[in-house]
Amino acid sequence: MAMTPLDLESDKSLYEQVADRLENLIYEGTLKPGDRLPSVRKLREQLSVSISTVLEAYRVLEDRGMICARPQSGYYVRQTALQQPQEPATTDPPKRVYDIxxxxxxxxxxxxxxxxxxxxxxxxxxAEHLPLTALNRLMGQVLRQHSAKAHSYDAPPGCIELRREVAKRMLTAGCSINPDQIVTTNGTFEAVYLSLRAVTQPGDTVAIESPTYYGLLEALEMLHLKVLELPTHPRDGLSLDDLETAMQRQQITACVLVSNFSNPLGTCMGDAKKKQLADLLERYDMPLIEDDIYGDLYFEGNRPKAIKAFDRSGRVLYCASCSKTLSPGMRVGWAIAGRYQAKVEQLKWVLNQTTAIAPQLTLAAFLANGGYDxxxxxxxxxxxxxxxxxxxxxxxxxxxxxxxxxxxxxxxxxxxxxxxxxxxxxxxxxxxxxxxxxxxxxxxxxxxxxxxxxxxxxxxxxxxxxxxxxxxxxxxxxxxxxxxxxxxx
Ligand SMILES: Cc1ncc(COP(=O)(O)O)c(C=O)c1O
The missing domain is CATH 3.90.1150.10 (Aspartate Aminotransferase, domain 1)
Structure with missing residues (x-):
């Protein structure tokens, strides 16, 4: 199995190039389901790369569902590798800044x-998939128990009952958060909007995944921001090499991405890449707005961690809601904005004072009584x-x-x-x-x-x-x- 040398000038990392080449060999039929892949040592010699580059390439292919490791034996092409239609390749958006x-x-x-x-x-x-009867019953109880409070003004950061429950649930995303670090919002959209306002000025450039959720483009347009779209792999997510190159070449004020099972590509970065991204933010002193609205909807294993779990310096503004799992109509979400928390709370106050109390208390009760899991x-x-x-x-x-x-x-x-x-x-x-x-x-x-x-x-x-x-x-x-x-x- 001869391979041409890798492109050292390419924007792609060496391990991504190795993974893409092997994936192509599988799709072309040179490597068939059940075939053993070259040993790590052999491929390393053939391509003149390090062992860790080959291992990382094999890890990427395992994540893409193309190969599996057999203990003591090596890596094999999965029997199911070709049963699905081919996956789109890493996207390649134009390398220029756009108005929206x-x-x-x-x-x-x-x-x-x-x-x-x-x-x-x-x-x-x-609606068929949502626990509407339980939610409506809980909302009835909330309105009876808190008949005056449910109709009163509140102030950011929002209902403590909900913030306590959100703080508990954040443990499953690898985050140890205090309820005081959370502000409740009208859904994820408002959390992202407030976060953008907290860290940018009109005319700034924001780096985003490509393609990205169109609601984000609407928020960016509303705030008169420009975007730089970055190449994004349908499994691994946004290219960190491209992000870093862009940060070196031009002024990027913030980055926004959907960390787990993104919309529309369904990407989910692995933990190592999430950590790498958090380190990058620290090195370049840049805020990241992390939209984790789909994180609870994993198909296998455990809930993927948030990038926030690797954030040591408060540069990640984490945003989520119950809109995709429980009720888009309750309009309950939250932001955990790290070093920008005070600013986000102030902006929330100016924008609409608070999130409606009855839906917040209803969600808090649903999270507390175990119905959610x-x-x-x-x-x-x-x-x-x-x-x-x-x-x-x-x-x-x-x-x-x-x-x-x-x-x-x-x-x-x-x-x-x-x-x-x-x-x-x-x-x-x-x-x-x-x-x-x-x-x-x-x-x-x-x-x-x-x-x-x-x-x-x-x-x-x-x-x-x-x-x-x-x-x-x-x-x-x-x-x-x-x-x-x-x-x-
Ligand atoms: C990635 C993403 N973020 C945010 C939203 C909006 O969330 P919410 O309804 O909680 O404001 C959506 C809805 O489609 C979405 O897909």
């Missing part, structure tokens, strides 16, 4: 409010199964060239079709059949990703959903066929 214009997002996402539309484009939990166990199982069902439907009904992410948590999939594909055309055609998708262009300030789109896996798998997937797959195949036929021979 969200007018297209506004038009596209507001066209789908009609209740008869099957919302495969929105990343929202559906039981509910989460069921929800995670459902999301894992529905994500697998959607992936299978993509294999069955979509063009063979479709690439799709393989998230280990959350509830969205990101699909990439050949470069000539137009997901806005697909959006319009699917909408005419009362189905929504989220076209790729709304996830970037650079108008990229026109050949990509996001699908939501939070809907229970029904005949209607399967039929909708068949329809989208048919529309995508038809569009590709017409495009190919219209190309010159």
């Amino acid at each position: 214009d969200n007018s297209l997002t506004f038009r596209l996402m507001h066209a789908i409010q009609d209740p008869k539309i099957l919302k495969l484009g929105a990343a929202v939990p559906v 039981r509910h989460l166990r069921q929800l995670r199982r459902k999301y894992q199964m529905q994500t697998a069902q959607m992936t299978q439907a993509i294999c069955d009904y979509f063009p063979a060239e479709t690439k799709v992410t393989r998230p280990n948590g959350g509830h969205v999939l990101w699909l990439e079709l050949p470069p000539e594909f137009d997901s806005i055309q697909l959006y319009e055609e699917a909408l005419a059949q009362n189905i929504s998708i989220a076209p790729g262009v709304i996830f970037s300030a650079s108008s990229g990703y026109r050949n990509c789109f996001r699908l939501n896996c939070s809907l229970p798998w029904t005949d209607d959903v399967e039929q909708a997937m068949r329809t989208i797959g048919y529309l995508a195949k038809k569009q590709l066929a017409v495009t190919m036929l219209s190309q010159p021979f």
Whole structure:
């Protein structure tokens, strides 16, 4: 198995280049399921790299689900490595700073409010999966017990009952937090918005993942901020090498990312990378706004840690909520803003004084009585199964060239079709059949990703959903066929 030398000038680290090459060999069929990979020593000699580079490359491939280690024997290509569609590669956004214009997002996402539309484009939990009876009962009790308090003014940092419960839960994300370090907000969006306001001035440049959650682009536009989009791997997340290079070359005021099971790529950085990022922030004295709204929705093992768990200097402003797990409508979230806490509390006070008391007390009671963990166990199982069902439907009904992410948590999939594909055309055609998708262009300030789109896996798998997937797959195949036929021979 001959390999050409690695590119020492590349923006990518050596271990990422090694991992990508081996992954390509698997997809091309040079390495087949069940084959043993070259020994660490042999590959090291062949590529003239260190043992740790090869080991790190093998770790990356294990994380991507491509290979597994057998004790005393070596590394092998997993039998299941090729059963799923190919994954999109690390993204490659233009290396320039953009102003943001969200007018297209506004038009596209507001066209789908009609209740008869099957919302495969929105990343929202559906009522069937939420413990609404328990929540409504608890809210009734809260209103009876705190009839006056529930209607009074409060002040930041918000209800202590909720902050105590959030502090306890943060232990599962590897963070030892005092309730005084938390301010409650109207959802994650407000937590991110306040954090951005605390650390930036209009005109500043913020580094973000690419593609990124379009709500973040809306907040950045509202605050007159510019963005630098960074290459992002669908599993490993944002490229730290690119982040560091950007920080050396230009003024980057802050970085914002979704740390666990991001939207839309589903990325989840490993602990080593999270620590590396926290060290980088310290070295360059830069704040990071960490959106961890999907962290509780892991499919296997334990809850992934927050980047905040590795933050020794208070530079991480951690933001989360119960919107994706319990109730988007209660609008309860929180920020743990480290050294910026006082500023965030002051901004919250000026913006809207406080978060409504009854939803905060209801969530506190739900977290305290143990209902949350039981509910989460069921929800995670459902999301894992529905994500697998959607992936299978993509294999069955979509063009063979479709690439799709393989998230280990959350509830969205990101699909990439050949470069000539137009997901806005697909959006319009699917909408005419009362189905929504989220076209790729709304996830970037650079108008990229026109050949990509996001699908939501939070809907229970029904005949209607399967039929909708068949329809989208048919529309995508038809569009590709017409495009190919219209190309010159
Ligand atoms: C990554 C991300 N952050 C924040 C939000 C908004 O969260 P909330 O409803 O808690 O404000 C969403 C909703 O889709 C999201 O996907």
